[in-house]
Amino acid sequence: MNTSEPIITKCIIGPFPRPMPEGMFDQMPTVTVTLSNGETLNLFEYYPDEISFVESEFIGLTIAEAESLLTRKDVKYLQS
Numbered sequence: 001m002n003t004s005e006p007i008i009t010k011c012i013i014g015p016f017p018r019p020m021p022e023g024m025f026d027q028m029p030t031v032t033v034t035l036s037n038g039e040t041l042n043l044f045e046y047y048p049d050e051i052s053f054v055e056s057e058f059i060g061l062t063i064a065e066a067e068s069l070l071t072r073k074d075v076k077y078l079q080s
Contacts, residue, residue: 006035008066011058016048033058033066044070050077 011033017026028045031053035041043066046053051073058066 005062005064006037006039008033008058008061008063009036010034011055013053013055031058031066033063035063043067046070050074 011031013031014029015027016029017023029048030045031043033041033043043063051070053069053073057069061069
């Protein structure tokens with residue numbers, strides 16, 4: 001990890017869509033993080049029926065590492 005880059009100190013995931021069929025057009029959950037420099041941003045949305053995350057997975061990561069985590073989980077899902 002490159003310590004000159006800000007790291008994620010807090011993560012919130014949600015809101016989650018309602019069960020189907022009611023939630024068919026609901027927004028997908030968003031991963032929102034707060035960085036060590038105080039900045040808060042939405043990293044990405046994802047399909048919770050394909051991959052899953054827990055907030056603690058992101059603590060201590062850089063933005064690039066968090067995006068890499070998404071890519072790894074996407075690839076694993078697509079190859080299953």
